[in-house]
Amino acid sequence: MKTLLIIPLLFFSICVFAQDLEGAWKLTHINGDPVKDKECIKIYQDGYFAYGNKEISNNHFLGAGGGTYMTEGEDSYVETFDFNTLDPKKIGTSTQYTQSFVDKKMVLYYTKKGKNMIEIWEKISDRDDDLNGTWVITGRKRDGEINTMTPGARRTIKILGGGRFQWIAFNSETKEFSGTGGGTYNAEKGKYTENIEFFSRDDSRVGASLGFDYAVKNGAWHHSGLSSKGDPIYEIWSNYRKAYLDKLNKE
Structure with a gap:
């Protein structure tokens, strides 16, 4: 057969x-x-x-x-x-x-x-929307201030395409893997919703949905809401190629 x-x-x-x-x-x-x-x-x-x-x-x-x-x-x-x-x-x-x-x-x-x-x-x-892309986290708001970070060997990326998302935290030099999760998402009129279909740290999170506010400002994705633990978050994600790959290739 x-x-x-x-x-x-x-x-x-x-x-x-x-x-x-x-x-x-x-x-x-x-x-x-x-x-x-x-x-x-x-x-x-x-x-x-x-x-x-x-x-x-x-x-x-x-x-x-x-x-x-x-x-x-x-x-x-x-x-x-x-x-x-x-x-x-x-x-x-x-x-x-x-x-x-x-x-x-x-x-x-x-x-x-x-x-x-x-x-x-x-x-x-092959669904397309304004969040389609590969992103790397470059900033977080804490105590009302934005703390920026420069992606290096240790980095967290999120890839969105075809209505699917996956985030991954890893270190490409030490080969250390910190975690990943993914599933389907919707992004429309400033509202972003993730529907979790797999999660490396806790299988019981599968089936949960998380809603956030989002905006794309000057090519960066501003992402805010509550984390899976209920903590407030405000993150800035940048284009992965511009923020990491292009700079890596110049070194």
């Missing part, structure tokens, strides 16, 4: 066409087997990607990874990890895939421990 499922995909993948990666994707098959017992959602936005995995039966967090990506030529696709909870040794390294598209499905071919692998991802949304 697996062979019958893979062969048509291999045949149709010859008809490769360019497709925009930005948005949200769901892993549906690995080597012909449907992915049933877990959910893996991957977001692409502004040259960055992040994914989170959970068990479907009990919402238990399984792992997360992400970093920068690039395409080379017609079918070469490369990921470079900033964080990877399942295999920290991959942090700072690059993995190359052969990539093709069938309708709204992305097929990735690669080798793992000497075994040929095929993953099939289905695009679930």
